[in-house]
Amino acid sequence: MELIINGQRFTVAAEPARPLLYVLRDELGLTGTKFGCGAGICGACTVHVNGVATRSCQTMISTLAGAQITTIEGLANGERLHPVQQAFLELQVPQCGWCMSGQMMAAAALLAANPSPTRDDMIAAMRYNYCRCGTYARIGRAVMRAAELMKEGRQ
Amino acid sequence: MSESARPPRWRMTRRGFLIGLGLAGGGLALGALFGLPAARLALSDLLGDGFGPPATLPKEPNLWFAIQPDGQVMMTMPKVEMGQGVHTALAQIAAEELGVSWEQIQIAQASSLGPVRDGAGTSASYSVMGLFPLLRETAATLREMLRAAGAEQLGIEIAQAQVSDGAVIDSADPTRRIGFGTLVSLPRDWQPPAEAAPLTPPERWRIIGQPTPRLDLPAKIRGLATYGYDARVEGMLYGAVARPPRLGARLRRAAPGTARERPGVVEVVIRDGFAGVVAESRLTAYAALNDLELEWELPPPFSQQDIDERLAAQANAGTPIQKRGDATRALQGARVIEATYRTPLAAHANLEPQAALVDVQTERVRAWVSTQSPIQVANTLASLLGRKPETVEVIPTYLGGGFGRKITTVVASEAALLSAAVGRPVHVGWTRTEEFRHSYLRPPTYATFRAALDATGTIVALEQRHVSGNVLFELIPAPLRWLFGSDFGAWRGARLVYAIPDLLVTSHIVDLPVPTGPWRGLGLLANTFAVESFIDELAVAAKIDPLEFRLRHLPNTPVGRRFRATLLAVAEMSNWSETPLPGRARGIACSIDMNTIAAHVAEVGYEGDRLRVYRVWAAVDPGIAINPDGLIAQTEGGIMMGLSATLFERITIQDGQIAAGNFDRYPLLTIADAPEVQVQLLRSGDQPFGGGEPPMGPIAAAVANALFALSGERRRELPLLG
Numbered sequence: 001m002e003l004i005i006n007g008q009r010f011t012v013a014a015e016p017a018r019p020l021l022y023v024l025r026d027e028l029g030l031t032g033t034k035f036g037c038g039a040g041i042c043g044a045c046t047v048h049v050n051g052v053a054t055r056s057c058q059t060m061i062s063t064l065a066g067a068q069i070t071t072i073e074g075l076a077n078g079e080r081l082h083p084v085q086q087a088f089l090e091l092q093v094p095q096c097g098w099c100m101s102g103q104m105m106a107a108a109a110l111l112a113a114n115p116s117p118t119r120d121d122m123i124a125a126m127r128y129n130y131c132r133c134g135t136y137a138r139i140g141r142a143v144m145r146a147a148e149l150m151k152e153g154r155q
Numbered sequence: 156m157s158e159s160a161r162p163p164r165w166r167m168t169r170r171g172f173l174i175g176l177g178l179a180g181g182g183l184a185l186g187a188l189f190g191l192p193a194a195r196l197a198l199s200d201l202l203g204d205g206f207g208p209p210a211t212l213p214k215e216p217n218l219w220f221a222i223q224p225d226g227q228v229m230m231t232m233p234k235v236e237m238g239q240g241v242h243t244a245l246a247q248i249a250a251e252e253l254g255v256s257w258e259q260i261q262i263a264q265a266s267s268l269g270p271v272r273d274g275a276g277t278s279a280s281y282s283v284m285g286l287f288p289l290l291r292e293t294a295a296t297l298r299e300m301l302r303a304a305g306a307e308q309l310g311i312e313i314a315q316a317q318v319s320d321g322a323v324i325d326s327a328d329p330t331r332r333i334g335f336g337t338l339v340s341l342p343r344d345w346q347p348p349a350e351a352a353p354l355t356p357p358e359r360w361r362i363i364g365q366p367t368p369r370l371d372l373p374a375k376i377r378g379l380a381t382y383g384y385d386a387r388v389e390g391m392l393y394g395a396v397a398r399p400p401r402l403g404a405r406l407r408r409a410a411p412g413t414a415r416e417r418p419g420v421v422e423v424v425i426r427d428g429f430a431g432v433v434a435e436s437r438l439t440a441y442a443a444l445n446d447l448e449l450e451w452e453l454p455p456p457f458s459q460q461d462i463d464e465r466l467a468a469q470a471n472a473g474t475p476i477q478k479r480g481d482a483t484r485a486l487q488g489a490r491v492i493e494a495t496y497r498t499p500l501a502a503h504a505n506l507e508p509q510a511a512l513v514d515v516q517t518e519r520v521r522a523w524v525s526t527q528s529p530i531q532v533a534n535t536l537a538s539l540l541g542r543k544p545e546t547v548e549v550i551p552t553y554l555g556g557g558f559g560r561k562i563t564t565v566v567a568s569e570a571a572l573l574s575a576a577v578g579r580p581v582h583v584g585w586t587r588t589e590e591f592r593h594s595y596l597r598p599p600t601y602a603t604f605r606a607a608l609d610a611t612g613t614i615v616a617l618e619q620r621h622v623s624g625n626v627l628f629e630l631i632p633a634p635l636r637w638l639f640g641s642d643f644g645a646w647r648g649a650r651l652v653y654a655i656p657d658l659l660v661t662s663h664i665v666d667l668p669v670p671t672g673p674w675r676g677l678g679l680l681a682n683t684f685a686v687e688s689f690i691d692e693l694a695v696a697a698k699i700d701p702l703e704f705r706l707r708h709l710p711n712t713p714v715g716r717r718f719r720a721t722l723l724a725v726a727e728m729s730n731w732s733e734t735p736l737p738g739r740a741r742g743i744a745c746s747i748d749m750n751t752i753a754a755h756v757a758e759v760g761y762e763g764d765r766l767r768v769y770r771v772w773a774a775v776d777p778g779i780a781i782n783p784d785g786l787i788a789q790t791e792g793g794i795m796m797g798l799s800a801t802l803f804e805r806i807t808i809q810d811g812q813i814a815a816g817n818f819d820r821y822p823l824l825t826i827a828d829a830p831e832v833q834v835q836l837l838r839s840g841d842q843p844f845g846g847g848e849p850p851m852g853p854i855a856a857a858v859a860n861a862l863f864a865l866s867g868e869r870r871r872e873l874p875l876l877g
Contacts, residue, residue, distance in 0.1 A: 014436075018438065022436065022437065022438055025385070026393070026436060026437060029387060031378075031381070031384075031385035031387065032377070032378020032379065033378070034382075034384070034506070034507070034555070035384060035508070035584065036506045036507075036587070037587040037817055037818050038586055038587055038817075039587065039817045039818070039819065041817065041818040041819060042506060042587075042818055044506055071378070072377065072378030073377070073378050073379075075378075076377060081376065081377075085376045085377070088376055089368075089372055089373065089376050092368060092369060092372065092784055092788060094238070094369075094372055094375045094376065095238030095239070095240075095788060095789075095792055096237055096238030096505075096506070096507070096553070096554060096555050096556045096557075097238065097371070097372075097375035097380055097553065097555070098382065098505075098506045098507045098555030098556060099506050100375055100376070101378045104376075123826055123827050126826045127825045127826050127827040128825070129825075129826075130506060130818070130823050130825065131506075131795075131826075132504055132505060132506050132556050132558070132796065132823065133238050133556065133792045133795075133796070134791065134792035134793065134794065134795025134796045134798075134799070134824070134829075135788070135791070135792055135795075136795055136824075136825075136826040136829035137791050137795070137829060137831065137832050138788070138791070139826060140826060140829070
């Protein structure tokens with residue numbers, strides 16, 4: 001079947017029930033999306049499906065015909081980082097970095113839907129992504145900072 | 156590194172380091188022998204998973220950095236990056252002493268074959284602390300050679316030649332300068348300086364001590380950093396390994412069953428005690444495990460209660476690890492305050508599970524592994540496959556969390572067995588269930604305290620009997636354990652800093668039917684919870700403010716004075732003397748680990764009937780922080796990970812198996828429960844101490860002490876919730 005990932009069309013031969021995560025990582029070489037638990041709990045595998053933050057380990061590719069899929073590799077606009085990536089870099093958020101693709105994808109989906117989140121909105125959106133290194137204090141600040149950067153970008 | 160690129164000459168420096176010099180690829184390369192400082196950590200050489208011959212100290216120096224003709228410095232990293240920021244900190248030290256700008260440094264990861272080999276691996280918060288003197292001296296030697304060469308080119312005395320931003324400059328006429336890149340391109344018989352190179356004095360540091368953006372983050376931000384789970388090569392296959400249904404079970408008999416008939420399966424590999432599948436995709440390999448015919452020899456089942464009882468039964472055993480006066484006698488007939496503290500088994504829960512890609516070829520073996528110990532893994536693979544060590548190269552990748560769980564990485568051996576069977580590269584990446592059920596764990600602890608106060612509220616005698624599962628003994632061959640007397644990993648954090656005239660701390664290790672080992676800080680978090688909670692109990696009994704009680708008991712020694720400064724700093728940050736908001740309460744605790752002192756104040760309250768940790772203030776004295784922002788990040792992260800363990804984390808045993816198979820049964824702290832954290836770094840000298848683990852030490856005790864202040868309930872067992 002055909003998948004649209006980061007604006008590019010890919011033909012994949014995998015069986016329809018295969019979760020998107022394994023197709024991204026093992027067949028298309030897009031290893032920026034991470035495996036963490038395989039059960040939809042930790043959030044490391046979060047991608048966007050039609051702009052919505054989605055657990056790729058729980059999403060069968062058969063459900064994705066015609067959908068626009070975005071992964072961390074497609075979040076930046078070429079060399080230009082997405083405001084979420086800019087903020088995560090500016091505040092030096094990642095430590096080991098394994099959960100960070102999922103964190104940034106969750107944050108970008110939040111800000112696309114809600115450009116001016118309150119702190120409670122931010123926590124409601126980010127509370128399903130684990131970070132074992134414990135960068136939560138910086139994640140919270142970076143999501144709010146990214147909202148500012150997006151506002152500045154629009155002005 | 157080819158022989159021709161080896162430095163032709165070596166000389167011994169004043170600290171006993173060998174410095175080697177030589178031309179490599181047109182540039183100037185310089186290395187150092189890792190033997191002497193690494194010898195202090197010789198124990199770590201034993202931490203491999205194969206117990207083969209320990210990685211011997213290198214017999215010749217290794218190339219560390221090379222100046223390229225374009226003036227860039229390529230620095231090779233003997234340590235692995237697992238989020239602790241070690242690459243950046245080491246590069247800062249090198250750039251400082253070389254006299255180059257930050258932008259002129261480039262880094263590359265060393266493999267198990269070099270060019271820089273460090274048998275100690277990356278653990279114990281020792282990387283920056285241990286390499287600091289050697290790295291400075293090696294870099295300063297190179298700088299002085301360049302200064303001499305530059306002075307000669309400029310026709311000036313060496314004393315008149317300054318080094319700055321990778322150039323030698325005539326101090327009398329700063330327009331006259333020659334860059335390092337130009338210098339190393341000139342034909343020259345490079346000689347090491349006759350005298351030991353002077354080290355840059357701390358007051359002139361430009362890069363050490365400055366908050367410095369991490370070198371690994373640009374790739375991580377874009378999802379382009381390669382971890383062990385991400386390692387990919389042409390023609391690779393995926394492997395999966397059959398796991399025992401119960402801890403300690405042995406594979407008695409295995410047969411392929413119908414596995415070979417499953418489309419996509421390439422091979423079924425059955426060896427003594429091992430059964431695995433190689434397939435074209437990971438999911439196929441795992442699915443085919445169900446097709447195998449396996450017979451397990453099951454040990455008798457054991458329960459959580461068995462473990463708890465084994466610890467408690469040994470409460471009076473143990474060898475002394477700290478002794479002053481005669482505490483046992485002093486406590487006889489005294490009014491004794493007693494308490495017992497317990498901590499549970501806990502998981503590392505590194506978000507990247509164990510992963511390795513191994514390519515076993517006729518002539519050589521290459522392995523890309525998410526490991527803290529590349530040289531030990533290489534030795535293990537060489538002995539497993541019957542190869543010469545120099546034909547096995549382990550290339551450490553970025554680690555998606557280590558926390559001690561990647562000190563031994565049996566996954567590399569699994570991938571190697573499978574690759575050897577099919578003659579193609581094989582990747583093994585564990586599932587979360589394998590990670591939970593087939594890893595070593597943080598051991599449970601059981602600590603019994605007895606103490607007596609005098610009429611002024613001073614501790615006159617204290618006895619702690621500490622019982623734990625293995626931490627480092629698990630990794631040391633039994634015949635060698637006597638060398639170490641006690642398992643110092645298990646009792647890390649259990650010794651007391653306080654000046655108590657009669658003091659006894661003993662340590663006893665209990666063999667448990669569940670594998671245990673090093674977890675971030677080893678015993679630090681669990682033991683500081685017990686010690687600093689009990690100190691709080693004594694402060695309450697003495698009716699003295701817990702901060703004041705601690706200050707009164709600190710010894711008048713350099714370490715005691717550092718504790719005082721750190722405690723006073725955290726007290727000031729948190730306005731300790733002021734009453735918290737209604738419904739909230741505070742607790743304080745402190746610890747020392749790898750010579751870094753940490754003091755925390757936690758502020759807690761109830762949200763409905765649920766305990767919330769609202770704020771944590773942390774003061775940390777690491778000697779000096781090479782990268783202050785990096786150390787602040789380690790402190791914030793250590794507090795969050797420690798808080799997760801404090802509030803939620805407990806592994807339990809059910810029918811001889813670890814009950815949790817995923818995060819549904821072992822939830823971690825999320826951003827919803829994350830407190831606001833404020834960190835202040837103190838500088839007490841010019842030598843950096845440990846950074847990755849020590850700052851987390853006090854958090855569990857600070858929270859438990861705050862909970863007591865809030866509720867009047869003394870909690871003596873972790874986790875506090877759940």
